[in-house]
Amino acid sequence: MPRTSFTDLVGCRLPLQQAPMGAISPPALARAVAAAGGLGTIAVPPGGEVPADLAEHTDLPGGVFAVNLVGEDVALATIGRAARHARVVDFFWSWPRRAAVDAVHAEGALASWQVGSLDEARDAVDAGVDLVTVQGRGAGGHVRGDETLGALLAGVVDAVPVPVLAAGGIADGRGLADVLAAGAAGARVGTRLVATPESGAHPEYVAAVLDAGDGATEITDAFAVCPLCATRPTARVLRSAVTAVRGLADEQVGVLSTPHGDVVLTRGHGIPPSRGVSGTVAAMALYAGEGVGAVTEVRPAGEVVAAMYRDADALLAGAVPQPRDPGGRER
């Protein structure tokens, strides 16, 4: 597989970014992906602050990192702090704005924006971003737009002069090969990395992902309880979670333990269940993308990334494709 405009720009070896996934993607996951040659991403919670120990997390010889900031009102000082310790500052769930991009560039980092439409991609480029990620409607978690990845990717690749990453439903080498062949400079991968020892996902969430199979997700507003959201967000989750939350009698679905004390999780809350959660996990926001059927085993993140790259490389070189075996296990 040739180098891509993404790997050249960012300086990582593999054309793959680990998606930020809140507490599901702790720094250990970002470090594992970065050590394997991908772009590791440190997630900052909505309205939260860049971790004080960010520099320690991103201090990995040869490792390349992004910091993800979500929401409309991220302070410029927060952006600056992120940019001081990461190669890329990655924005989502806010319309692209030049002041944010300028704050990244002022610290010498690259600005990236995950977008859900061609209009948003164009505005991101007008705002000065160095790369964009297009998110198709097959993505796990909050879904920004309503187009399929294929349609959106084709439109954006033709329209913008910066490297384009593809996100949504990419969970194996075939998915990576498909988007590279369609003109993407790399892929952003979330759901596949939920089932890794480095992920922060609650074991019941991981088990539900492994059991799900193809066609097991839907876009819903059943998990739209979100104090900081201006509008009611929709997200792609396991359908089993929608069924479970609708059948829940209690207003409280569980409790999240944090260093600052316990937080009660009300029914329909948008926080995905991490290991710090107790309660009815099956009725929580089990975010998952359309590629969930390809996630059939827990495997170290570095191995996942290496296998995706190796399989994509073989496919793009015209080698005989490696089908999943009848048991659905990856080879």
Ligand SMILES: Cc1cc2nc3c(=O)[nH]c(=O)nc-3n(C[C@H](O)[C@H](O)[C@H](O)COP(=O)(O)O)c2cc1C
């Ligand atoms: C559990 C989970 C949590 C997510 N949280 C975030 C987030 O905090 N910030 C963000 O930019 N994207 C978040 N996303 C969306 C990803 O950026 C990306 O679009 C998505 O994972 C790609 O689709 P895939 O999950 O099918 O690979 C999340 C996705 C998942 C599955």
